[in-house]
Amino acid sequence: MGCNMSQVIQAKGLKKSYKKGTYAVDNANFKIEKGRIVGLIGPNGSGKTTALKSILGLVPYEGELKVLGRDPMTERDDLMNDVCFIADVAVLPRWITVGQAAEFVEGVHPRFDRARFNRFIENTKLTPKMKVKEMSKGMVVQLHLALVMAIDAKLLVLDEPTLGLDILYRREFYQRLLEDYFDEDKTILITTHQVEEIEHILTDLIFIQEGKIVLDASMENLAERFTEVLVDAGKVEAGRSWKPIGERAMPFGKTVMLFDNVPADQLQQLGETRTPGVADLFVATMKGTYA
């Protein structure tokens, strides 16, 4: 692999096995470019965290992997100067204060900017002496975000960052990330299975199922490739003959069908068409996962 710096992550034949004969990540190929916000989305146990751990050099793997031009296994220390990794917000210990949390991150991350952190905190109800256990969940999110955003990392990796938070805070979290942190020199990789609230900030989508990449596309490509049709009651059979990848019943005898690579003008004969939401696309793609 060449050293192309607009390429933030390159994986070729990436594999990780914890147990002989089974692969948590199974021959994954993908590229992530600078200035993208990528959602790595998959059901429980599909290999998301394992993929992230490989990217961060936290587990040994097979195959080729380059992150910011470096080999995560042999150049981990170097790589960590440019990467910020945050697991879910729940990991902040309950006894820690705002000030101590900042001190801790400052100690472990060379790119942490204390003044920047303080500026974020000044816009909240948080005070330096406040403990996590005294905060509402929303305040914990604010603390978490301030810690993340004060790190000037080229690559930000977030593993289920909004787990356990309600929809309002999930929205707030992603909106702030987009408005106050993201720019064209940064790249964000987020894993989640709560897709609805991140889809509007994502530029790219990677679906993973049983360790395999089953979809890898930019949001523009998705809109070109997939179409959802609200099929009129009398046209269901016609619709099925064009092999939808998903189908669900709606009130009043209508049926929603999801099509992959069927020309839109053809589908318009069936009923109203639109671009599917990521959640519906996810469900259709993962069909059979829990069977």
Ligand SMILES: Nc1ncnc2c1ncn2[C@@H]1O[C@H](COP(=O)(O)OP(=O)(O)OP(=O)(O)O)[C@@H](O)[C@H]1O
């Ligand atoms: N340390 C480990 N030792 C053994 N098996 C593991 C280990 N970590 C993960 N696995 C297995 O690898 C597979 C993928 O797990 P992984 O945590 O990567 O999935 P995930 O997509 O992040 O899941 P979730 O959404 O539930 O967090 C699972 O079958 C899991 O049981």
